[in-house]
Amino acid sequence: MADTAHRPPRVAARRSTADRSRGGSPRRRREAVAGYTFLLPWFIGLFGITLFPMLYSLYLSFTDYDLLQSPQWIGLENYVRMLTDDPQYWNSVKATLLFAVVSVPLKLAVALGVALLLYRDRRGVGLYRALFYVPSLLGGSVAIAIVWQTLFGGQGALNEILGLVGIEGRSWITNPSTALGTLVLLAAWQFGAPMVIFLAGLKQIPAEMFEAGALDGAGRFKQFWHITLPMLSPVLFFNLVLETIAGFQGFTAAFVISGGTGGPADSTLLYTLYLYLRGFGDFQMGYASAMAWGFLLVLGIITAIVFRSGSLWVHYADEGEH
Amino acid sequence: MTTPTGRPAARLAVPGRRSFLAGALGASMLGLAACGGDEESASAGGSAAGAGPETTEPVVLTVAWWGGPARAENTQKVLDLYTAAHPNVTFKTQWQGYSGYYDKINTSAAGRNAPDIIQIDNRALREYANKSVIADLTPWVGGTLKTDQIDAKLIDTGKVDDKLYAMPLASNTQALAVDATVLQPLNLLPAEAGWADWDEFAAWATEVTTATGGLWGTRDESANLNWLEYWLRQGGKALYDGQALGFGEAELTEWFTMWDELRASKGASPAEVSQPANAGDISKNTVATQQTVATFSYDNQLTELAKATDHQLQLAPLPGDLSGAYARPSQFFTAYARGKNIPTAVDVINFFDNDPEAGAALGTERGLPPNSAVRDAISPAFDEQLKYVVAFDERVTASAGDTPPVPAQGDSQIGQLLTSAAENVAFGRAEIADAAAEFVSQATSALERAGS
Numbered sequence: 001m002a003d004t005a006h007r008p009p010r011v012a013a014r015r016s017t018a019d020r021s022r023g024g025s026p027r028r029r030r031e032a033v034a035g036y037t038f039l040l041p042w043f044i045g046l047f048g049i050t051l052f053p054m055l056y057s058l059y060l061s062f063t064d065y066d067l068l069q070s071p072q073w074i075g076l077e078n079y080v081r082m083l084t085d086d087p088q089y090w091n092s093v094k095a096t097l098l099f100a101v102v103s104v105p106l107k108l109a110v111a112l113g114v115a116l117l118l119y120r121d122r123r124g125v126g127l128y129r130a131l132f133y134v135p136s137l138l139g140g141s142v143a144i145a146i147v148w149q150t151l152f153g154g155q156g157a158l159n160e161i162l163g164l165v166g167i168e169g170r171s172w173i174t175n176p177s178t179a180l181g182t183l184v185l186l187a188a189w190q191f192g193a194p195m196v197i198f199l200a201g202l203k204q205i206p207a208e209m210f211e212a213g214a215l216d217g218a219g220r221f222k223q224f225w226h227i228t229l230p231m232l233s234p235v236l237f238f239n240l241v242l243e244t245i246a247g248f249q250g251f252t253a254a255f256v257i258s259g260g261t262g263g264p265a266d267s268t269l270l271y272t273l274y275l276y277l278r279g280f281g282d283f284q285m286g287y288a289s290a291m292a293w294g295f296l297l298v299l300g301i302i303t304a305i306v307f308r309s310g311s312l313w314v315h316y317a318d319e320g321e322h
Numbered sequence: 323m324t325t326p327t328g329r330p331a332a333r334l335a336v337p338g339r340r341s342f343l344a345g346a347l348g349a350s351m352l353g354l355a356a357c358g359g360d361e362e363s364a365s366a367g368g369s370a371a372g373a374g375p376e377t378t379e380p381v382v383l384t385v386a387w388w389g390g391p392a393r394a395e396n397t398q399k400v401l402d403l404y405t406a407a408h409p410n411v412t413f414k415t416q417w418q419g420y421s422g423y424y425d426k427i428n429t430s431a432a433g434r435n436a437p438d439i440i441q442i443d444n445r446a447l448r449e450y451a452n453k454s455v456i457a458d459l460t461p462w463v464g465g466t467l468k469t470d471q472i473d474a475k476l477i478d479t480g481k482v483d484d485k486l487y488a489m490p491l492a493s494n495t496q497a498l499a500v501d502a503t504v505l506q507p508l509n510l511l512p513a514e515a516g517w518a519d520w521d522e523f524a525a526w527a528t529e530v531t532t533a534t535g536g537l538w539g540t541r542d543e544s545a546n547l548n549w550l551e552y553w554l555r556q557g558g559k560a561l562y563d564g565q566a567l568g569f570g571e572a573e574l575t576e577w578f579t580m581w582d583e584l585r586a587s588k589g590a591s592p593a594e595v596s597q598p599a600n601a602g603d604i605s606k607n608t609v610a611t612q613q614t615v616a617t618f619s620y621d622n623q624l625t626e627l628a629k630a631t632d633h634q635l636q637l638a639p640l641p642g643d644l645s646g647a648y649a650r651p652s653q654f655f656t657a658y659a660r661g662k663n664i665p666t667a668v669d670v671i672n673f674f675d676n677d678p679e680a681g682a683a684l685g686t687e688r689g690l691p692p693n694s695a696v697r698d699a700i701s702p703a704f705d706e707q708l709k710y711v712v713a714f715d716e717r718v719t720a721s722a723g724d725t726p727p728v729p730a731q732g733d734s735q736i737g738q739l740l741t742s743a744a745e746n747v748a749f750g751r752a753e754i755a756d757a758a759a760e761f762v763s764q765a766t767s768a769l770e771r772a773g774s
Contacts, residue, residue, distance in 0.1 A: 067431070067432035068431060068432065068454070069453065087760070087764070153598070154594060154595060155611070170594060171598075174593075174594045174595075174598050175593075175594050175597075175749070176749050176751060177749075258601070259602075259603055259606075260421050260425070260601065261421070261600070261601050261738070261741070263597065263601065263741065263742075263745060264597045264745050265746045266742055280428055280429050281425050281734070283428060283453075285432075
């Protein structure tokens with residue numbers, strides 16, 4: 001969206017040469033056929049596995065469908081029930097919003113912080129980068145969720161440690177006021193992917209800018225605020241969009257840590273978990289489909305807002321050339 | 323792991339579509355699914371209702387159940403015995419804990435590839451029968467399927483609209499599991515007859531908490547539909563009245579208040595300690611984890627619980643008079659309606675229920691053997707613990723009330739709603755009266771939706 005307006009002129013030029021030479025010769029047409037043939041598996045996947053089920057679920061969202069009998073058209077009933085007659089639905093919306101609003105900025109802040117520590121070339125820095133990335137490889141797994149459950153349980157390691165310093169712990173994962181917090185922590189701990197992207201972004205910032213800044217008497221903080229952050233803003237924007245979308249779709253950890261219930265007292269009932277429970281646990285696949293489409297709509301709106309906000313704070317280096 | 327019986331927060335079934343004509347259903351299924359594989363293999367298996375089991379062609383049947391390692395071992399033994407007698411029949415097994423079990427069965431049923439033999443409890447029975455997930459076994463009764471040595475009342479618990487859909491694998495009854503290793507030295511072991519009423523039980527639990535200094539007397543069981551049912555029955559009420567709730571806000575408020583007072587007096591564990599087991603996972607049982615001295619359970623679960631702790635455990639009847647108790651089918655075996663070879667599946671189910679060798683291998687881990695001849699034949703060989711369970715069961719069920727009808731369709735959702743309401747109360751996030759009112763309104767509409 002926003003970035004198309006600022007596409008570097010060079011790219012546009014290359015485009016137009018390509019346009020001129022396209023079409024015409026039979027060899028080119030053969031190549032095109034070959035190209036589409038190679039793309040065929042992807043097209044089959046797109047239409048068969050993604051597009052058709054999506055459209056079918058749109059249809060199902062207007063039906064009463066229990067997986068075993070054919071769907072029956074009920075119009076907007078699912079949507080009406082969702083919005084007006086299902087307190088659990090709103091519990092799940094609340095939990096999801098809270099989760100995303102806290103975990104996404106936290107994760108990005110940690111990722112940026114660690115990237116700043118690791119971007120200069122020092123001895124062994126490659127090893128540290130790899131080590132900090134490891135949690136992201138493991139983090140989405142069931143195994144880590146179980147580790148988390150044990151770590152923050154009533155008889156878990158965290159309480160043992162707190163006990164050593166004389167603090168009486170609590171059962172973090174079974175208390176509705178802290179359970180979601182442990183999920184946020186688990187999400188933030190998986191900062192590896194945005195960290196790597198930040199690292200790449202940091203390396204793109206020309207060293208002269210910092211030198212010039214230093215000569216003009218800018219301290220560390222001023223350099224960060226006036227050089228690093230603006231230069232990094234496109235990368236930050238990219239990470240923000242990706243992490244926001246991922247944040248709203250959290251499922252595995254909530255499912256495992258709550259024993260598949262979203263408990264205690266619905267405090268970890270993330271949207272996708274509730275959707276799963278309704279669809280596969282309660283045979284309400286029509287209702288679950290309606291939830292999914294409601295979700296898609298809201299997530300689309302949120303993403304659009306993030307994109308719009310980008311023009312206010314995202315700074316592209318080549319803007320000056322226009 | 324899980325509760326072999328428990329009312330767990332597991333989500334199962336529910337809301338369903340109209341109760342429909344079986345014929346119409348069959349037709350719509352074919353139309354919708356149109357995945358020919360099933361039909362083909364079904365006809366190849368010769369699954370005409372009432373037909374005899376396959377004796378020559380190789381048959382591979384998938385068997386699914388929930389439970390712990392002890393159950394897996396016993397069940398595998400019985401399956402091996404069957405294969406030894408019928409070399410053409412072999413098995414694939416799937417077992418897991420109770421939480422998530424029905425999600426998996428539901429999903430595979432939706433994909434038309436559910437296991438051939440499915441263990442269920444009465445919570446799922448009405449749903450599965452009405453949706454034709456499981457086969458009507460009536461045509462086999464008297465032929466492949468022998469029911470004459472099984473208590474008629476127990477057989478009736480597997481019937482929906484007078485058709486036998488599910489064979490009880492075992493029976494059990496409600497019981498309190500108490501930690502004798504802790505109680506013995508304190509001289510606080512419950513009497514064999516238990517407690518005359520809930521007040522006496524509350525006083526005992528509070529005394530235990532004080533005496534142990536660090537353990538709670540009982541787990542807070544307010545979130546569990548099974549124990550609410552027990553308590554309601556003592557007051558002459560029932561969980562369900564057909565497809566509607568059999569109780570109202572007043573009863574639920576009283577129930578929550580009772581547990582609230584027990585938590586306040588420290589007799590019952592606080593919400594944080596009780597909550598993990600609300601999902602129905604037996605490994606989180608607070609007696610097994612040695613956090614509380616007593617938990618509400620079923621007598622057959624002693625086997626699995628005893629394995630999880632180094633303490634000696636004992637059984638006691640639930641508080642108050644035994645009219646709340648009943649002999650309940652702890653689990654059923656059912657045959658998948660679109661299974662590869664239903665007649666053979668029925669023969670295997672029959673083997674589990676009526677073969678003395680199978681009975682000996684199963685012990686009482688699932689509950690007491692349903693076949694009285696089998697029970698008499700094998701119980702002399704039981705070890706001390708199994709004999710103890712049998713004696714307890716017979717003592718309690720002798721004065722127990724009638725077994726209630728198969729729960730309403732949507733029962734699992736009612737269980738979730740109760741857990742949610744009870745947790746909100748226990749964590750102080752809702753007033754008792756509000757939580758009760760909210761539960762009744764939600765449960766009423768969930769039952770209406772499920773029954774429509």
